[in-house]
Structure formats: C-alpha cells, structure tokens
Amino acid sequence: MNDPITIVALILAAIAAAAALFAAARSGRSAPPDPTSTLQAQRVEDQLQSVVERLARIDAAQQGIDRLREPMDELLSVFQNRQARGQYGEARLEEIVRDALPTDLYSFQETLSNGKIADCIVGRGAASNRVCVDSKFPLEAYQKLVAGDPTAAVQFRTALKAHIDAIGSKYVIPGETSRLAVMFIPSEAIYAELFTSFPDMEQYANGKRVVFASPNTLHALLATVSMFHIESKIGEQAALIQREVGGLTRDVELLAERIEKLATHFRQIGDDISGAQTSVKRIVSKGERIAKVDLGDEADPPALREG
Numbered sequence: 001m002n003d004p005i006t007i008v009a010l011i012l013a014a015i016a017a018a019a020a021l022f023a024a025a026r027s028g029r030s031a032p033p034d035p036t037s038t039l040q041a042q043r044v045e046d047q048l049q050s051v052v053e054r055l056a057r058i059d060a061a062q063q064g065i066d067r068l069r070e071p072m073d074e075l076l077s078v079f080q081n082r083q084a085r086g087q088y089g090e091a092r093l094e095e096i097v098r099d100a101l102p103t104d105l106y107s108f109q110e111t112l113s114n115g116k117i118a119d120c121i122v123g124r125g126a127a128s129n130r131v132c133v134d135s136k137f138p139l140e141a142y143q144k145l146v147a148g149d150p151t152a153a154v155q156f157r158t159a160l161k162a163h164i165d166a167i168g169s170k171y172v173i174p175g176e177t178s179r180l181a182v183m184f185i186p187s188e189a190i191y192a193e194l195f196t197s198f199p200d201m202e203q204y205a206n207g208k209r210v211v212f213a214s215p216n217t218l219h220a221l222l223a224t225v226s227m228f229h230i231e232s233k234i235g236e237q238a239a240l241i242q243r244e245v246g247g248l249t250r251d252v253e254l255l256a257e258r259i260e261k262l263a264t265h266f267r268q269i270g271d272d273i274s275g276a277q278t279s280v281k282r283i284v285s286k287g288e289r290i291a292k293v294d295l296g297d298e299a300d301p302p303a304l305r306e307g
Contacts, residue, residue, distance in 0.1 A: 107121050118134070120133040134181065138160060142156060144156070172209050185212060
C-alpha cells in the first residue's frame, strides 16, 4: 500500500478507536447512557468503516495502475536507448511485413549495390517492384519535442530532414530499386503529430522520393502489394494457359493435316482396289464368253503339226 494511503488509514483507525473508547467510557458510567451520544458514535464508526472500504478500493485501483504502468515503463526505457529504439522499429516492421505478405515477397537486411543495408525490401522481379523500407525514425528528437524543449521543434525538423535525405540517397537506386522509398514510423501518435504539426515535411519527403508510413498505412500499402502480387500471378498463369492453348491448337491443326493426308492415301488405295476389282470383273467376263464359244462336233481335235 502507498505511504499516503497507509497514513490516512492509520489516522482513521485511530479516530475509530478513540470513538469506540469514548462510547465504552460512556456506557461504563452509572448514569444511563445518552441515546444521542450513542447514535452519534455509531454514525462516526459507520462513516469511518465506509472510508476504510473506499481506501481499500482506491489502493486496489492504484495497484492496477501500477501493473499497467510497467509495460509503459519498459517501452519508455526502450525509447531512451538509441540501439533499443532501432531494434524496436525493426521488430515492429518485421512483425507487420511477415503478417501481411508471403515469404517470397520480402527480404530483411539486404545489402544493396551501393553497400547500404535496407531494413526491408518489399516486392520481387523488376527493379520498379522492389521498394525499400527504413525503420530508423529519429525518435530521440521526437522525445525532446514531447518533453517541451523550446528548441526541440527546430531540432526535430532538422533531424527529420536529414533522415529523409539519407533514405532518398541510400535506397532509391535506378535499375535496382523502386523510384520511391518508405520511412516507417512505428507509432500512430507520432505519425499524426507529424502531419498535424509539420505538414510541410510530407512535401519535402515527396521531393526526395520518400513516403511516410505508420503501422496502419503500412498494412494498407502491403495489402495493395499483396493484391497486385496475386493479380500478377493470375496473369502469369493466364499467359501460361494461353501459350499452352496456342500450342494445343497448333498440334490439333497438324493432326488435322496428317489425318487429311491419311484420308487421301486411303482414298487412293480405295481407288486402286476399285480399279483392280473392275479389271478382275472384265477378265471373268471375258473368260465366260470364251467358255461359251462353239467349237463344233469333232471328236478329236486336229493334231498339231510338227515342225
């Protein structure tokens, strides 16, 4: 229990004890007890009991607040450490990307041709499809801004411009990456503050081919990338089907040509067979006519002459 609440509870307990002693002393006298005094003592005791119960509920609520404050304190300790801030942004970025995209559509900590390491690259295939995402937002400068430092606004603007310049120069590489790079801001509150208090920074970033993205807007961006990826795969499959159908059509046409040639060959064979049958019929007909020729009544045919 917190010290102020403990002190108040002890004071109230002392008052309750004094009231009880007073009531006991009154009841121990020989004179009949005063009903009014007894009633007042009872009311004081009831009121004190109610206050003690309220203090107990307040203490329980305070303990709940302390439990809720623990993760906030941990997050604050993260923001107070530069290395931890960078790791927090990277971890948040990786969590969102892994949740939104298939594994073949992103990579982490990829080294580019200029020797720079991109926190994340989204997309595959052509260079225009490969978008670099940076997660190292200048949180230290933003902390000073929130703390009310009179020079913090100027420092934050300077730090933000420098970070935008760095992203544009490191991650926008013609022929290797997309014409745009993304600055990931790991907090919706910071993202809203940026657009509310520093609206000119968006225009400056666009001039450097850099776009801002909060966790929610990054989700939307990745959902769009995933949709185009699916449509691209459907298009690839459709093109494959079209090529296969074209090949099948050519095969069917070739088969039709061969069948036509075979049919012509069969017709030729049929014509040859028909001609042969006609010749056979003619031979048979002539044989029948020869068989019917009258050779006379001679019993013996004339002998063949020799020599």
